[in-house]
Amino acid sequence: MIRARVIGSGSCLPANVVTNDDLAKRVETSDAWIRERTGIIQRHIAVEGEKTSDLALGAARAALIDAGIDAGELDIIICATTTPDESFPATATIVQSRLGMTRGAAFDVQAVCSGFIYGMALADSLIRTGAARTILLIGAETMSRLLDWSDRTTCVLFGDGAGAVVLQAHTGIGDNSDQGVLNTRIFSDGRLHDMLYADGGVSSTQSAGKLRMQGKEVFKHAITNIAAAIVASSEAAGLKIEDIDWFVPHQANQRILDGTAKKLGIDPAKVISTVALHGNTSAASVPLALVAAVKDGRIKRGDLVLLEAMGGGFTWGAALLRW
Ligand code: ACO
Numbered sequence: 001m002i003r004a005r006v007i008g009s010g011s012c013l014p015a016n017v018v019t020n021d022d023l024a025k026r027v028e029t030s031d032a033w034i035r036e037r038t039g040i041i042q043r044h045i046a047v048e049g050e051k052t053s054d055l056a057l058g059a060a061r062a063a064l065i066d067a068g069i070d071a072g073e074l075d076i077i078i079c080a081t082t083t084p085d086e087s088f089p090a091t092a093t094i095v096q097s098r099l100g101m102t103r104g105a106a107f108d109v110q111a112v113c114s115g116f117i118y119g120m121a122l123a124d125s126l127i128r129t130g131a132a133r134t135i136l137l138i139g140a141e142t143m144s145r146l147l148d149w150s151d152r153t154t155c156v157l158f159g160d161g162a163g164a165v166v167l168q169a170h171t172g173i174g175d176n177s178d179q180g181v182l183n184t185r186i187f188s189d190g191r192l193h194d195m196l197y198a199d200g201g202v203s204s205t206q207s208a209g210k211l212r213m214q215g216k217e218v219f220k221h222a223i224t225n226i227a228a229a230i231v232a233s234s235e236a237a238g239l240k241i242e243d244i245d246w247f248v249p250h251q252a253n254q255r256i257l258d259g260t261a262k263k264l265g266i267d268p269a270k271v272i273s274t275v276a277l278h279g280n281t282s283a284a285s286v287p288l289a290l291v292a293a294v295k296d297g298r299i300k301r302g303d304l305v306l307l308e309a310m311g312g313g314f315t316w317g318a319a320l321l322r323w
Pocket of ligand 1: 038156196312
């Protein structure tokens with residue numbers, strides 16, 4: 001059986017760090033409020049002229065070096081993003097050009113904070129069906145560009161960054177001992193649009209709009225939906241929650257991470273958290289957390305890793321991998 005195995009990973013964060021105290025100079029907030037309600041201490045914010053494609057390219061180059069392959073070996077680039085450089089073409093094609101890749105295909109996936117999980121589901125399918133052998137999957141965002149910087153209820157939550165993995169076809173025996181993606185589960189419910197959206201777009205206002213959110217409602221749905229995705233993925237693999245070595249959640253809020261772990265009886269020591277340092281980087285948050293835990297040696301070859309996310313739409317999902 002063909003499996004999509006991660007052969008390399010990398011990330012890129014803007015150099016510019018913005019602390020909670022920095023934000024308290026712009027809106028009526030405090031370090032204590034932000035830490036207590038979200039766990040966030042700082043976030044990286046792109047400087048003027050620094051675009052999503054720059055961060056995506058940085059993460060892509062790091063992942064290719066880690067994989068030990070050249071861009072010419074890629075069949076497909078998928079970029080999960082809600083904050084593309086331009087309305088078109090896809091940010092993935094900008095990365096394709098800047099990597100010097102002249103063959104294959106490149107396209108974006110839009111599922112907001114769940115984008116990397118949706119991209120993983122697509123990449124896994126393309127590899128398992130034989131349509132592609134090697135895929136670069138990127139999650140990249142400049143969420144700072146979509147924020148209303150006068151709205152303290154949203155502007156303190158988000159950050160910018162990018163993470164990427166290289167997935168390659170690998171022959172397995174078809175059970176849970178295989179290295180690579182074991183399953184993916186993706187969901188959405190468009191009725192919940194109004195809880196989290198951007199109030200603009202090409203066909204409605206001819207501008208990108210600003211992020212709008214009903215925080216309390218999002219919070220409640222996040223724990224329920226993320227827990228459901230984790231259960232769906234682990235049950236599909238015939239595994240119990242305790243069989244999983246590492247949980248790599250979308251980094252929205254430490255209280256969502258803690259609430260989900262509590263609901264499912266997950267040992268908090270198995271939950272990778274980077275929200276304190278990165279804030280919510282939307283589609284970049286799962287790969288940024290994943291790369292952090294791989295680089296610091298927590299996630300090792302052979303470990304069972306469950307990635308999960310939820311975002312606007314609502315969209316949510318999970319991907320189970322043997323690293
Ligand atoms: N600084 C200081 N006070 C604030 C701030 C701020 N930045 N933001 C809101 N407040 C005030 C409110 O105005 C309110 O004041 P009031 O009582 O006088 O009316 C008070 O703090 C409490 O506000 P709540 O909205 O009740 O605070 P809550 O505990 O719900 O926390 C938060 C708000 C952090 C947004 C929380 O609801 C949350 O995390 N929701 C999930 C949202 C999320 O993560 N979205 C990301 C995208 S979706 C995803 O990724 C899953």
